[in-house]
Amino acid sequence: MDTGAQEKPNYGMPRLGLPAPAFEAETTHGTIRLEDFKGSWLILFSHPADFTPVCTTEFVAFAEIAPELKKRNVQLLGLSIDSTFSHIAWVRNIEQNFGVKIPFPIIADLNKQVANLYGMIMPGESKTETSRCVFVIDPNSILRAMIYYPLTTGRNMQEILRLIDALQTTDKHGVATPANWRPGDKVIVPPPKTTEAAEERMKAGYETKDWYFSKKAL
């Protein structure tokens, strides 16, 4: 029965540092739940639509960095508001035209359930397509980073790899990473939180500009 009621859009967004919203979704690899990825890092990313040019370049690029991500214990999971049949046809088309096999599952989010949970729809751009979103979820299912790109602009895979490296470095060594950091560069030592610790920091042997600004090599 058509009640004439319109679907109420959800423009909420998830929050960094909190558990990533749980979901169960149909994908090109079967029914997958967020919890299935526990123990590994996950990059959940959305694209506007199958069979579109920018998205095709991105899928080829994601497939190309998949081996590097695997070395870092990271899985990929795509999403768009298309059917599994469309996804299957598109990945076959990519393999035929570009010689690249897409190794990761893609969510068929026809009812926008996951897109709404993660705030992937930007109504100023499109009410029927997901924008180019990236959610980095850690092995404990905590949302650690988000990137949002508009429909017109393909994402930079090297930045996504760099972000993973930075987050994993932070977790492993308890440090922060400065602007434009790349693996091998010096890292930021967290600033001291007491005057006593600030005094000690000046003598700690780090590369210190001032009590709050210290770097070290790993």
Next chain:
Amino acid sequence: MPCIDASGQVSESGKKILAAMANPVTLEEVAQQTGLPLYQVRSAAREILQAKLVEEKNGVYTVTAAGRSLLEAQS
């Protein structure tokens, strides 16, 4: 690629997972044995558990008689 289709046919990866459960194993061990990603093993395990092709106790999975005969029939 669900591991069991509507006609009851088990996919190649589903067969690998079932075969790995011939002896009691955890899903982590299945992922190691088969080389399949753990998320895929977990997703498939739900399906084959629901289809009663395996049984689970305390996180350890074992193929059932039904699962064994299906494997034999489809090998």
